[in-house]
Every structure is written in C-alpha cells, then in structure tokens.
Amino acid sequence: MTDSTEKPTVLLVGYGMVGHRFLEALAENGAAARLRVVVLAEEPRAAYDRVQLTSYFSGRTPEDLLMGEAGFAERHGYEVHLGDPAVAVDRAARTVTARSGREFRYDTLVLATGSYPFVPPVEGRDAQGCFVYRTIEDLLAIEEYAKGARVGAVVGGGLLGLEAAGALKGLGLETHVVEFAPRLMPVQVDDGGGEALRRTIEEMGVVVHTGVGTKAVAVDASGAAAGMSFTDGSELAVDMVVFSAGVRPRDQLARDCGLEVGERGGIRVDENCRTVTDERVFAIGECALASDGRVYGLVAPGYEMAQAVADRLAGGERTFTGADLSTKLKLLGVDVASFGDAFAATEGALEVVYSDSRSGVYKKLVVTAEGALLGGILVGDADAYMSLRPLAGTGNPLPAPPEALVLPAGLGGPVSLGSSALPDDAVVCNCHNVTKGTVRAAVTEHSCTTVPEVKKCTKAGTGCGSCVKLLGTIVNEELEASGVAVDKGLCPCFAHTRAELYEIVRVAGVASHAQLLEGYGREEARNGEGCEVCKPTVGSIIASLAPELDASVHILDGEQAALQDTNDHFLANLQKNGSYSVVPRIPGGEITPEKLIVIGEVARDFGLYTKITGGQRIDLFGARVDQLPQIWARLVDAGFESGHAYGKSLRTVKSCVGSTWCRYGVQDSVRMAIQLELRYRGLRSPHKLKSAVSGCARECAEARGKDFGVIATAGGWNLYVGGNGGADPRHADLLAQDLDDEGLIRLIDRFLMFYIRTADRLERTSAWLERIEGGLDHVRKVVVEDSLGICDELEALMANHVDRYEDEWAATLADPERLRRFVSFVNAPEVPDPTVKFVPEREQVKPDLELLFSEQDLLRSLDPDNTPLLEVRS
Amino acid sequence: MMTAPTVAATATAAAPTARVELLIDGAWVPVCDLSHLTPGRGVAVLLPDGSQAAVFRDRHDRVYAIANRDPFTGAQVLSRGLLGTVGDRPYVASPLLKQRFDLTGGECLDDERVRIPVHTARVRP
Ligand code: SRM
Ligand SMILES: Cc1cc2nc3c(=O)[nH]c(=O)nc-3n(C[C@H](O)[C@H](O)[C@H](O)COP(=O)(O)OP(=O)(O)OC[C@H]3O[C@@H](n4cnc5c(N)ncnc54)[C@H](O)[C@@H]3O)c2cc1C
Ligand code: SF4
Ligand code: FES
Numbered sequence: 001m002t003d004s005t006e007k008p009t010v011l012l013v014g015y016g017m018v019g020h021r022f023l024e025a026l027a028e029n030g031a032a033a034r035l036r037v038v039v040l041a042e043e044p045r046a047a048y049d050r051v052q053l054t055s056y057f058s059g060r061t062p063e064d065l066l067m068g069e070a071g072f073a074e075r076h077g078y079e080v081h082l083g084d085p086a087v088a089v090d091r092a093a094r095t096v097t098a099r100s101g102r103e104f105r106y107d108t109l110v111l112a113t114g115s116y117p118f119v120p121p122v123e124g125r126d127a128q129g130c131f132v133y134r135t136i137e138d139l140l141a142i143e144e145y146a147k148g149a150r151v152g153a154v155v156g157g158g159l160l161g162l163e164a165a166g167a168l169k170g171l172g173l174e175t176h177v178v179e180f181a182p183r184l185m186p187v188q189v190d191d192g193g194g195e196a197l198r199r200t201i202e203e204m205g206v207v208v209h210t211g212v213g214t215k216a217v218a219v220d221a222s223g224a225a226a227g228m229s230f231t232d233g234s235e236l237a238v239d240m241v242v243f244s245a246g247v248r249p250r251d252q253l254a255r256d257c258g259l260e261v262g263e264r265g266g267i268r269v270d271e272n273c274r275t276v277t278d279e280r281v282f283a284i285g286e287c288a289l290a291s292d293g294r295v296y297g298l299v300a301p302g303y304e305m306a307q308a309v310a311d312r313l314a315g316g317e318r319t320f321t322g323a324d325l326s327t328k329l330k331l332l333g334v335d336v337a338s339f340g341d342a343f344a345a346t347e348g349a350l351e352v353v354y355s356d357s358r359s360g361v362y363k364k365l366v367v368t369a370e371g372a373l374l375g376g377i378l379v380g381d382a383d384a385y386m387s388l389r390p391l392a393g394t395g396n397p398l399p400a401p402p403e404a405l406v407l408p409a410g411l412g413g414p415v416s417l418g419s420s421a422l423p424d425d426a427v428v429c430n431c432h433n434v435t436k437g438t439v440r441a442a443v444t445e446h447s448c449t450t451v452p453e454v455k456k457c458t459k460a461g462t463g464c465g466s467c468v469k470l471l472g473t474i475v476n477e478e479l480e481a482s483g484v485a486v487d488k489g490l491c492p493c494f495a496h497t498r499a500e501l502y503e504i505v506r507v508a509g510v511a512s513h514a515q516l517l518e519g520y521g522r523e524e525a526r527n528g529e530g531c532e533v534c535k536p537t538v539g540s541i542i543a544s545l546a547p548e549l550d551a552s553v554h555i556l557d558g559e560q561a562a563l564q565d566t567n568d569h570f571l572a573n574l575q576k577n578g579s580y581s582v583v584p585r586i587p588g589g590e591i592t593p594e595k596l597i598v599i600g601e602v603a604r605d606f607g608l609y610t611k612i613t614g615g616q617r618i619d620l621f622g623a624r625v626d627q628l629p630q631i632w633a634r635l636v637d638a639g640f641e642s643g644h645a646y647g648k649s650l651r652t653v654k655s656c657v658g659s660t661w662c663r664y665g666v667q668d669s670v671r672m673a674i675q676l677e678l679r680y681r682g683l684r685s686p687h688k689l690k691s692a693v694s695g696c697a698r699e700c701a702e703a704r705g706k707d708f709g710v711i712a713t714a715g716g717w718n719l720y721v722g723g724n725g726g727a728d729p730r731h732a733d734l735l736a737q738d739l740d741d742e743g744l745i746r747l748i749d750r751f752l753m754f755y756i757r758t759a760d761r762l763e764r765t766s767a768w769l770e771r772i773e774g775g776l777d778h779v780r781k782v783v784v785e786d787s788l789g790i791c792d793e794l795e796a797l798m799a800n801h802v803d804r805y806e807d808e809w810a811a812t813l814a815d816p817e818r819l820r821r822f823v824s825f826v827n828a829p830e831v832p833d834p835t836v837k838f839v840p841e842r843e844q845v846k847p848d849l850e851l852l853f854s855e856q857d858l859l860r861s862l863d864p865d866n867t868p869l870l871e872v873r874s
Numbered sequence: 875m876m877t878a879p880t881v882a883a884t885a886t887a888a889a890p891t892a893r894v895e896l897l898i899d900g901a902w903v904p905v906c907d908l909s910h911l912t913p914g915r916g917v918a919v920l921l922p923d924g925s926q927a928a929v930f931r932d933r934h935d936r937v938y939a940i941a942n943r944d945p946f947t948g949a950q951v952l953s954r955g956l957l958g959t960v961g962d963r964p965y966v967a968s969p970l971l972k973q974r975f976d977l978t979g980g981e982c983l984d985d986e987r988v989r990i991p992v993h994t995a996r997v998r999p
Contacts, residue, residue, distance in 0.1 A: 492960065514933060528959035529914060529932055532967035532974075535956055562914035566954040566969035569915070574969055578949040826906040826917035826929070834924070835950050852948025 007036040010313065011096055011106035013086040013253065015041035017050055018285030018302035019112035020067045025310030027076045035313065037078045038106075040098055042085035042113075043135060046073070051299055051464055053139065054163045057170045059704070059720060059734040062136050089257040091278055108280055110309060111254060111267060115247035115286040115297065120155070124217030129225035129240040133164040134247075142242065146171040149239035153177070153228060155214050156244035157184040159329060164242045165206050166332040172715070172738065176207045176236060178214055178228075180245075188327060188338040192355050193362045193379040200334050200360035200380060217241055249287045249295055262289040271319040272312055273305045282309045292322035299463065300324075300431050326392075326430060328385045328466045330777070334360070335382035340375025340392030341366050349374055354406035363406040371397050386470040390426030390436070420477060428470055431463025436474060443478040451475055469773065490761060491533035493517060493525035498686060498761045502541050511549040512559050513538040532565075537761045539563030540648055543684035544756050547800035554811055555647075555684075556818050567646035570822070571808055572628055575621060577847035579836050580628060582608070582620040583645035584635050585681060588655040588673035588693075589616030598638040606631055609844045615652035615690070617643060622845055624836050626829075629822050632809045641807040644682060648762075650689045653677035654702065658695030658712070665695035667712030672741070673701075676710070679745065680752065682805050686759040686768075689752070690725075704732045707765040708748055713737070717744045721751055722776070724766035733769070733776050736784055746795065750783040753794035894929060896939050897994040898922065905929060908997055911937070916966065918942050918953040927993055928953035930977060932964055938977035939993035944968045945982075952990075 010026075012019055019039070026032040041047075048065040056065065073080045081098065088097045089109065096104050117132035119125050129149070131142050146152065152168040154161045157179025168175045177184070183194025184201070198208050212234070218227035227237045249266040251259075259277045260268045266289025268276045273288065275281045285302035289295050296302060301323035311318035326339035344351055344366045353364045361380035365388070367373055373392045378385055384405060391398065398405065399421045422428070424437035442448045442457045451472050455461045461468045489495040494517075496504065501516070510516050516538055517530055530538075539560055546553045552560070555568055567573050572580035584599065599618055603610045606627055608620040623631055644650060655673030659665030673693040680689065692701040693710040703709025709720040715738035723732030736747055759768040769776055781787040783794070812818045824833040835852060838845035892908040898921060905919045911931035919927045919939075926942035930953075942950045947970050955966040958974070965974040965983055974983040975990055982988035 524961070525959075528962075529957045529964060531958035531960075532956040532972065535914070535958075559913075562912050563956075565956065566951075569954065574951065574954070576947055576949065576970065578951045820910070821917075824918060825920040825926075826910055827904075828920045831920060833918075833926075833950060835926075849948070 007034060008107040009036045009038060009105060010108045010110060011104055012037065012039045012110045012112060013096065014112035014114055014250075014285070014287070015039050015043070015047050015080065015082075016112060016114045016285065017047060017067065017299050018114070018306050019110075020047035021303045022110060022112060022284060022306035022310055023073075023076070023078060024068075025307045026313065029310060029314040029316070031310060031314040032076045032078070037076075038104055039073075039078055039080040040084055040086045040096065040104070041080060041082050043137075044083040045136070046080065046082065048136065050134075053133075053136070054167055056136065056139050057143075057167045059731065061731070064731065065136070086253055089253060091257050091259075091281070094280065106280070108282070108313065111275075111281065111283040111287055112285045112302075112306070113250040113253060113287045116250050117243060118246045118248050119243045120214065120245050122214050122216050124219045124225065125243070127217055127219040127225045128223050130217060131240065131242045133160055133167075133242055133244050139167070142167070142240075143171065145240055146173055149173060151176070151236075151238045152240045152242065153236060153238045154242045154244055156246065157181070157208065157210065158187060158244065158246065159185060159327070160247075161242075161244035162201070162332060164244050165201075168240075168242065169204070169206055169332070170737065173240075174207075175205070176209060176238070177201075178209045178212060178230070180211070180213045182211045184208065184210065185336065188336065188342070189362075189377050189379060190343060190364065192353065192364065193336075193338075193377045196355065196357055196360045196362035196379045197334060197336060199357055201332055203360070204332055206332070247286065247297055249289070251287055254283065254287075259283075262293075262295070264295075265289070266295040271321050273309050273320055274312075284309055290320060290322060294322065296323060296325075298323075298325065298327065300433065303431065303463075304433060324427075324430070326389050328382055328389075328464075334380060335378065335385075337378040337382040337385040337389075338376070339385065339389040340373070342375045342377050344374070346374050352402040352406055365402045365406055367398070367402050371402065373398050373402070386428065386467055387421060389430075390422050390428060394423065394426070396423065428474065429458075429460035429463070429467045431467075432459040434458050434460035439471060439474050440478050443475055444482060448475070449479060449484070489522070490537060491531055493521050493528070493530050493534045495522050496520065498537055498541070498763075499758045501538065502545075502757055505538070505541050506545055506548065509549060511542055511546075511551040513542075513563050514559065533761070535563040536565045536568070536648075537686075539568070540684045540686065544801075545797075547804045548797065553804045553806065554808065554818075556808075556812060556821075561821075570625060570628060571632075571642060571646060571812060572623065573646050575847065577836055577849060577852060578833065579621070579847065580623045580625060581645070582623055582628070582631055582635075583613070583617060583643040584640035585643040585677070586617040586652075587677040587681075588653055588670050590655070590670055590674060595638060595640070598634070598640075602631055602634050607838070607845060609838075609841075609846065616654050617652060619645070622838055622847070624824060624832055625822055626824050626832060629813060629819055633813055636807070636810050636813060641681070642809040644808075647682075647684065648687050649682060649684050650677070650680040650691070652690060653680075654690075654692035654706075656694050656700035658693075662695055664698055665712070666714050667695055667717065669693040669695035669701065669710075669712055672710060672712075672717070672744075675741075676745075676748070679802055680748075682808065683752065683756075683801055685752070685756045687762050687764045689765075705729065706732060708732070708751060710744065716740050719744060719747055719751075721779070722766045722769035724764050726764075728766070730766040730770075732766075735776070735780060747783060749798035750791050750794045751779070753797045754779065754783055754790075757794075891999075893998045894931075894937055895996050895998050896921075896927060896929070897996075902996070902998070904998075908935070908937070914957050916953040916955070916957075918950065926950045926953075928955075928966070929995060930957055930966060932957055935997070936964075937995045937997055938964065939995040940966070940975060940977060940980055941991040941993075943990070944970055944973075945988055945990055946971055946973055 047067045084098045084100045086096045087099050117134050152173040153176040154165045155178050157177045165175050165177045184197050213231040215229045217225050220226040229235045251261045251267050254267045259275050267283035268289045269283050271291045273282050284305035305320045308318045308320045328337035349366050355362045363378050365376040372395050375392050422436050426436050428436045442454045446457050448454045461471050603620050609622050611619050613619045653673040653676045655670045658669030690706045691708045692703040692706045694701040694703045695712050704720050704723050705725045706723045709732045711718045717739045718737050719735045720732035721735045724730045823829040837848040839848045895902040895904050913933045916928045916930035927939050928942040929939045931937050942952050954969045964977045967974045980990040980992040
C-alpha cells in the first residue's frame with residue numbers, strides 16, 4: 001500500500017510510554033497538524049502506564065492505566081495500527097512493512113520499541129509457569145496461572161523483581177526472591193541500604209536469597225515448572241517463576257536494516273536522537289543508546305528524548321545529552337530513593353550515614369568537603385527525597401548540616417527541608433522535567449490555585465506521582481506569598497477545619513454548637529447565629545460522637561434539632577414543591593412479599609408516586625409534612641425503619657444475589673450486605689456513605705463504585721475503599737484481601753471512623769482519599785497496621801454507635817414533643833398546605849408546579865425596585 | 875393593599891407563656907406560643923387571607939417574620955430553612971436552593987434583584 005497524501009509522513013514504530021509522549025508533544029507544539037502521523041504498535045492496546053503496571057494487582061484495570069484520554073488519536077488525526085508490529089525497514093525505499101503485510105512509506109521514521117526482559121539462559125526457562133513482567137498481557141497470564149499455584153519465585157532482586165515479588169505475594173503465593181548480587185537492588189543502593197531493604201522485605205514474609213544464581217528450572221512430566229536449582233547447590237520447590245533479571249533494548253529491527261547499535265545493544269543516536277547512520281531515522285526511549293553512551297531504563301529520560309524529536313520536527317533545536325538517574329520508588333510499601341552521585345564516585349566525596357536496621361531505615365548523603373550535596377540513598381524513609389534531590393550537584397551549600405538531615409525526627413534537625421530551600425531551577429517533577437520556577441509561574445501567572453490545576457497546566461505530578469506532595473507545598477507557599485490567604489476554615493464562623501472541630505468536640509466534650517461558637521468561633525462570629533454550613537456540620541459531628549459525649553443519640557433532641565438541614569429536621573427528603581419523599585430501609589435490597597405489599601398499600605392510600613431507586617430500594621414521593629407521621633406509623637408497624645435517605649449517613653449496602661442462587665457466587669453476599677447495612681445504619685458522617693457486596697469478581701453489585709465495597713473471593717472478602725459514582729466517578733482501591741467476616745468488619749469499623757474523624761465537610765471518601773497526605777498508603781498504615789495506635793479507639797467508637805443505635809422514626813413517633821413539628825401550619829395544625837398539590841403523570845402523580853407560580857409573582861420577585869410588602873389581602 | 879416598608883419588630887425576654895404575634899392589617903394576630911419555636915428555626919403560619927408567613931426565633935429569643943414563599947421555586951418552604959448571621963444581619967437560607975434572605979428587610983443576599991415581603995412580629999408576655 002502506498003499513500004498519496006501530500007503531508008510528510010512521520011512513522012512511529014512502538015506505542016509505549018515514550019511513543020505516547022512523542023505524540024503528545026507533536027500535538028502540543030502544533031507539528032501534528034502539518035504531518036501525517038502513522039503509528040505501528042505491537043501490543044493490542046494503546047500506550048499505557050507501564051510504571052504503574054503493578055497497580056493492576058491493587059485493582060486498577062487495564063483501561064485505568066491507559067495514557068491518552070478517550071479519542072486522543074482521532075482528535076489529532078493520528079493513524080494508529082494496534083497489534084500490527086513493524087517487521088522490516090527498507091531504508092533505501094523509505095518503507096516499513098508491518099506483520100499484516102501492509103507497507104508504509106515514511107519521510108521520518110521514529111523508533112520507540114522499548115526493551116524486552118532479559119531471561120538468563122538457564123535450562124527449563126521456557127517451561128509452562130515461567131513468566132516475564134513487562135506488559136499487561138504478562139500480568140494477566142501471571143494472575144491466571146497463580147490461581148493454581150502455591151509457591152512463586154522471582155529471579156532478580158532489582159527494582160522490577162521486587163515489584164513482581166510484591167505482586168506474587170499479593171496473589172497469595174509463598175514468595176521467594178533470588179538475586180545474584182550480594183544485596184537487593186544492587187544498581188540503586190549500597191550494602192547498607194540493601195540490608196535495610198532486606199530486613200523490611202523479609203518481615204513482610206518474602207523470602208530473600210542473595211548471592212546465589214539460578215542454575216535451572218526443573219520441569220515436571222506435564223512440562224510445567226516444578227522447582228529450581230541454584231549455583232550454591234540448593235534447590236527450591238516452586239510452581240511458578242518470574243524472570244526479572246534486567247532489560248535489553250529492542251534493537252533487532254534496527255540491526256536488520258543496518259542501523260548502528262552499541263556493543264551491548266541500543267540504537268546509536270546523536271544529541272538530536274537522530275540515528276548516527278540515517279538522518280531520516282530517530283530512536284527514543286529505552287531502545288536508544290544516547291549520545292552520552294548510556295541506555296536509559298527510566299521513563300523520564302525517554303520523555304525528554306521524545307520532546308527533543310518532536311521539537312526538531314517543529315523546527316526547534318532541543319537536544320538530549322543525558323539525564324539524571326535519580327529514582328524514588330515504593331517497593332512493597334517500602335520507600336527507596338537514590339539520587340545524584342549515590343555511590344560517592346566523585347573525587348573527595350564524603351559520606352554521612354544514618355542506619356537503623358531494626359526499623360529498616362537507612363539514609364546516606366554524599367557531600368563535598370564544603371558541604372554541598374552530591375547525592376544520596378534513602379531506604380525506609382524517603383520523605384526528604386523530593387527536597388534533597390533537586391539540590392544535588394548544584395554546588396550550593398546545604399541549608400542545614402547533613403547530619404541533621406539524616407537523623408530521624410526527634411533526634412535532631414529538620415526532617416525535611418521544605419520547598420522554600422529549593423532554587424527556582426530545581427527540577428521538582430522528574431518525570432516531566434518541571435522546575436520549581438515553572439510550578440510557581442503556574443500559580444502566579446496562570447492563576448492556578450490547586451494542585452489539580454497545576455498538574456493540568458504543567459504536567460508535573462502526572463507521572464509516577466511521587467512529587468505531588470511537594471507540589472502541594474509549593475502551591476500553598478506561593479499562594480501565601482502572593483497574599484492569597486489560604487483560609488482553610490470551615491465557614492465564615494469557624495477558622496477551624498471540620499477535622500479540627502471534630503477533635504475539639506471530642507476532646508473538650510463540647511456538645512453544643514452555641515458553646516462551640518462562643519468558645520472556638522471566629523471573633524466576629526461569636527455572638528451570632530452561626531450559619532447554614534457550620535450548623536449541620538457540627539450537628540453531624542455531635543451525632544457521630546453522641547455516645548461518647550453522653551448526648552442524646554436522637555438528632556431531633558435539644559439544640560440538635562436546630563442544627564439539622566431540613567431533610568434531617570423532618571426525617572425525609574424535601575422535594576421541589578415542598579412535599580417530602582419517604583424511603584424505608586431495605587437492607588441489602590432483600591424484601592419479603594408481605595413488606596412489598598405494605599409499601600404498595602401505603603403508597604396507594606396516601607397517593608404517593610412510587611419509584612425503584614438506584615440504591616435497590618423504593619422511594620415514595622409526594623408526602624405532605626403532616627402526613628409523614630401517619631405514613632411512618634404504618635411502615636414502622638410493618639417492621640420498616642428509617643432508610644436515612646435524608647442524612648449524611650449510611651445509605652444502602654447493595655448486594656448481588658450471591659452464592660445462595662448464583663452459579664458463580666463464592667460467598668453469601670446478601671447475608672454480608674444485610675449485616676453491614678444493619679451495623680452502620682444511622683451512622684452520621686461528613687457525607688453520605690454507600691456500600692455494596694458482590695458474590696464474586698463479576699461484581700454485579702458494583703462494589704467498586706462505593707465508599708466501601710466488598711467483593712467475595714474463594715478465601716473470604718476483598719475490601720475496596722474510596723469509590724464514587726456521581727459527578728466525578730472513581731473506582732475504589734483495594735485496602736485488604738481475603739479477609740474473614742470478623743476481619744472485614746473490624747477493618748470497615750476502623751476505616752469509617754478514621755474517615756469521619758479526618759474528612760472535610762461534604763467530602764466523600766473518594767475525595768478524602770485523594771486529598772489526605774500519604775493517600776491510600778497512609779490510610780492503610782493507620783487502619784491496617786495501626787501506625788497511630790488509634791485502632792482500639794476507632795473500634796470502640798463504632799461499638800458504641802452500634803450499641804446505641806435506635807430507629808429515628810420509631811423514636812419520633814413515640815414522643816409527642818418531637819412529633820409537634822410535623823404540621824403544615826403552627827397556627828392551624830389540622831389544615832394541609834393548599835400549595836402542595838399534584839397532577840396526573842403516567843398513571844401516578846407529579847407536583848403541580850403551575851400552582852406555585854403566577855406570572856405576577858415571578859415578575860414581582862425579579863423587579864429591582866420592588867419594595868417589601870405587607871402581604872395582606874383581606 | 876400596600877404599606878410602606880417596615881422593619882421587623884424585635885422583642886426579647888420570654889416568660890414561659892409568652893406569645894408570638896404578627897401585625898396584620900393594623901391588628902396584632904396571635905400565631906403561637908414562643909415555646910413552640912426552636913431557637914434557630916422557624917414555623918409556617920397561615921394568614922387570614924390564605925397566604926403564608928414564616929416566623930423565626932433566634933438564639934437571643936428575637937422573633938422575625940417574612941413571607942414563607944421561596945421566590946426562586948415558588949414553594950412555601952422558607953420556614954424550614956436554617957438561620958444564620960453575616961455580621962449583624964440575621965438571615966434564613968432557603969432549604970431548597972440555599973439562597974439567603976435577610977430577615978429584617980427581605981433582601982436576597984445572593985441575588986440583589988430579589989426581595990421578599992417581611993412582616994412585623996412581636997413577643998407578647
Ligand atoms: C432516589 C435516587 C434516584 C433514583 O430515583 O434512583 C436519588 C435521588 C437523589 N440523589 Fe442521588 N439518588 C439515588 C441514587 C444515587 C446514586 C446511585 C447509587 O447509590 O447506587 C448515585 C451515584 C453513586 C454515588 O453516590 O457515588 C447518586 C449520586 C448523587 C449525588 C452525587 C454524589 C457525588 O459524590 O458526586 C448527589 C448530590 C450530593 O449528595 O451532594 C445526590 C443527591 C440526591 C438527592 C438527595 C438530591 C437532593 O438533595 O434532593 C436526590 C433526592 C432524592 C429524594 O428526594 O428522595 N445523588 N445518587 C436514588 C436513591 C438511592 C437510595 O435508595 O437511597
Ligand atoms: C513493572 C515496571 C515498573 C517500572 N517502574 C518504573 C519506575 O518506577 N520509574 C521509571 O522511570 N521507569 C519504570 N519502569 C520503566 C519504564 O516503564 C520504561 O522506562 C518505559 O516504559 C520506557 O518507555 P518506552 O516507550 O521506551 O518503552 P515501552 O513502554 O516498553 O514501549 C515500547 C513499545 O514498543 C512496542 N514494540 C516493540 N517492537 C515493536 C515493533 N517492531 N513494532 C511495533 N511496536 C513495537 C512494544 O510492544 C511496546 O509497546 C518500569 C517498568 C516496568 C515493567
Ligand atoms: S457478582 Fe458474581 S455471585 Fe454476584 S450475581 Fe454477579 S456473578 Fe453472581
Ligand atoms: S516526579 Fe514522577 S510525576 Fe512528578
């Protein structure tokens with residue numbers, strides 16, 4: 001096939017991370033419009049985030065990992081051929097042949113073919129059960145095979161090997177790591193760091209073998225891997241093996257067409273990333289041997305190469321001459337960072353080391369005699385990485401003595417430097433090479449005021465994510481510096497956040513909004529009423545803590561009654577014409593025919609519009625305020641309870657039918673959903689809480705769209721947190737796996753109470769998880785590992801809630817004082833509100849809105865000169 | 875009929891049997907006992923002509939009365955909103971779409987084109 005377009009053709013071979021960055025850069029600099037861009041991709045899907053590959057095992061789907069937004073290629077007119085790799089290049093004819101047999105002409109050829117995993121030539125390496133760890137397809141295969149396996153081994157204790165080990169561990173396998181070098185991660189860390197890493201990783205139950213080579217994989221009669229033998233004579237019975245012994249550039253295509261490659265591989269390019277052999281051919285990313293003689297196995301240098309070539313195609317001059325090899329990683333939950341001259345290779349370099357093998361912390365800074373930073377290694381606690389790395393090699397003296405910087409908090413100097421110590425040209429986001437100056441400019445010149453805005457504007461923080469925390473500090477410092485007071489207060493009445501108010505209420509035992517306002521409000525608000533923001537917020541805090549405060553748990557008692565939004569005030573949801581809806585609780589969506597009949601009868605007798613909700617229950621609309629007690633008297637009598645559709649509290653725990661009926665189900669999801677719904681009903685929280693339980697991984701209950709979602713496994717339950725539907729959907733993240741009933745409930749207790757304690761007002765768990773420092777990892781530490789030592793307290797709080805729960809509607813019906821509010825008119829309790837009327841709609845009713853608006857009313861309320869009237873007509 | 879703008883009367887000090895009254899057509903009409911009002915909230919009152927008022931009590935036992943009708947939706951619901959203050963200005967936030975209305979002058983604090991009727995109220999010991 002030849003092509004007849006007049007635009008010059010750029011042919012990209014390889015659609016991985018670097019290829020994608022190249023396409024983005026072409027679109028950004030405008031060159032895309034003047035070019036025909038054709039992409040040949042070997043993998044069956046568009047470019048995805050290989051760096052985050054392992055997050056597949058904590059619940060991110062292959063779709064989540066895709067790099068371009070939907071419609072990316074179409075929007076820029078790129079022709080992408082998925083699953084059709086290039087097999088031959090004819091440089092004289094300037095054509096590339098794809099596996100499908102199609103032939104493409106090019107004016108410029110860009111090779112971005114990446115690397116392939118190196119598998120050492122050991123016997124048995126091709127047996128069934130032997131894998132590599134590079135693509136989504138690799139992971140899918142590993143996951144499938146692990147189902148029938150008990151023991152897994154990873155060959156290679158480097159960065160990727162440890163990730164693979166984490167994955168096997170997560171899949172429930174007994175996991176071994178075999179590393180030929182005497183320490184783990186030999187490329188990044190020194191012996192001390194390797195030792196700290198080893199201890200921590202062994203504590204997690206991964207068996208580490210260092211200083212041994214793999215001799216052979218033993219194969220059983222069926223051709224499957226069954227064991228391994230090592231150079232020291234030892235043997236190990238295993239069911240599967242993952243090779244992760246380094247990567248090699250994929251340069252075969254280049255070799256075959258006569259392009260020069262390096263001795264140890266890599267397509268040789270110059271500073272423009274142009275091959276030294278052919279001026280029409282470029283190579284970028286892991287397949288390239290850069291002009292400094294290195295092949296870069298990290299994504300950030302690849303991105304720079306991509307940008308250099310894209311710039312050149314737009315007429316620019318950008319080059320790539322080499323890059324920093326600094327990395328910060330989280331391996332099996334352990335922070336590991338190395339940067340700059342980590343091995344003190346510079347002449348006269350001195351080392352300052354802090355090492356505590358007991359807690360798995362190792363920190364080393366490499367400095368000059370004058371105290372300027374050259375590099376360092378941090379294991380176990382790498383918080384200082386983001387502030388130290390940009391200083392390395394700048395020649396500036398450190399702002400604090402190096403020994404103070406390696407000591408843990410409490411034993412000396414500052415734990416981290418803060419961002420103000422950084423010069424403007426310091427690179428804060430390594431993945432996208434964004435400097436502090438650029439981030440500051442995003443705030444001062446492009447009026448970004450939040451980290452998400454800065455991410456959009458500068459791309460910083462959109463790679464590995466490790467710089468996001470630092471971005472947050474820079475943004476806030478910049479806002480403060482430019483006089484924008486970052487008022488984190490809840491509302492005009494309180495300078496405290498919701499989380500702070502929660503602590504005040506809890507610790508000081510203040511159980512009243514009025515007292516809280518007097519004692520802790522902003523000066524100017526102290527003698528006032530408060531406002532519609534702080535009243536319900538404080539009402540909710542007091543309700544969550546009522547058992548501890550010895551306050552009434554009924555939200556309509558005492559001052560509490562005055563704080564609730566109208567929905568809570570009437571224990572029903574206000575509709576647009578002033579009527580209310582009624583939602584009885586139907587735990588897990590399970591309901592008897594008798595109860596269904598009662599709902600039907602009540603709806604019929606009161607003329608209520610009836611609808612099945614999205615939460616597996618039934619909503620009855622159109623009740624007048626004075627009808628609510630009568631309706632509820634019937635419902636309570638039939639055994640129904642409040643469904644709290646009106647509250648910032650637990651809504652529903654949806655369930656699928658589960659193992660009782662479904663041929664796929666592995667656990668009784670209905671039983672668990674009911675149990676959870678009954679446990680957490682009535683719990684007041686910063687925003688509504690939703691949950692679901694699915695009986696197997698098919699996920700019919702959509703648990704991953706919930707604040708806490710439970711999915712059955714053969715071994716128990718997986719708990720996911722932070723899901724959301726609504727305007728900004730988010731899939732929930734895996735918090736823990738294979739829990740038994742008790743473990744599951746204990747963990748949810750802790751999770752919910754920790755959320756209630758620390759979230760902002762109207763902040764769903766999804767937004768909370770994205771916002772709080774340390775994110776999911778931090779939450780996991782607190783609620784799974786009890787790093788703050790508060791789990792007992794969180795559990796006790798929940799136990800108290802469960803003990804003191806009462807049905808709000810039953811309690812209201814039993815108390816004339818509480819019932820008194822349910823009238824349309826205080827001075828005419830028996831008169832129904834004449835403006836709440838209905839008209840027919842599809843055999844049911846809908847609000848009569850015309851009644852609410854006469855034309856005159858509308859005009860009058862919009863008349864700027866209207867004077868207040870005494871609205872009396874006699 | 876129309877009258878000149880009036881400022882809502884404020885009255886303090888409540889004996890247990892104190893009564894809330896509205897000035898309607900030149901006459902004080904009793905609406906309820908003060909004890910029927912929760913500080914910080916309101917109630918709806920049916921006026922002799924069939925229209926509705928919203929009567930509120932704040933934390934200092936002052937009472938206010940405005941029209942019950944939310945001009946943005948037409949629904950008679952302002953009595954179900956929450957009270958607040960900005961500076962010294964007391965207001966109620968509509969329970970439907972949360973616009974705030976000054977309790978003494980009827981101005982909408984979130985849309986200067988809108989102003990709702992106010993009534994004179996007092997507490998009678
Ligand atoms: C009745 C129902 C729609 C239906 O006919 O199915 C409904 C109705 C309302 N939803 Fe919803 N939502 C209903 C299911 C959902 C779902 C689906 C689900 O739960 O599976 C979602 C998306 C899932 C989620 O929340 O993550 C949903 C996302 C929202 C949101 C957006 C929340 C967000 O985080 O973005 C709001 C607005 C809010 O809460 O701030 C909202 C708010 C509302 C309110 C309360 C609006 C209001 O303040 O008046 C509606 C009032 C209902 C009423 O007056 O009775 N509703 N709403 C559903 C009641 C379920 C139940 O049985 O309790
Ligand atoms: C598990 C894992 C974790 C990692 N973690 C980090 C990290 O934390 N930090 C970091 O900096 N880096 C990390 N990396 C490395 C990073 O993923 C790579 O540096 C980056 O993906 C390189 O991008 P690339 O485009 O050069 O290669 P790739 O992303 O591998 O893309 C090359 C693409 O070209 C395709 N291809 C090859 N030959 C052909 C052909 N003939 N025709 C068509 N297509 C072809 C391949 O199928 C592939 O899709 C990690 C890698 C893995 C596997
Ligand atoms: S999630 Fe699984 S068990 Fe539940 S209904 Fe769907 S397929 Fe059946
Ligand atoms: S350093 Fe990786 S996203 Fe910024």
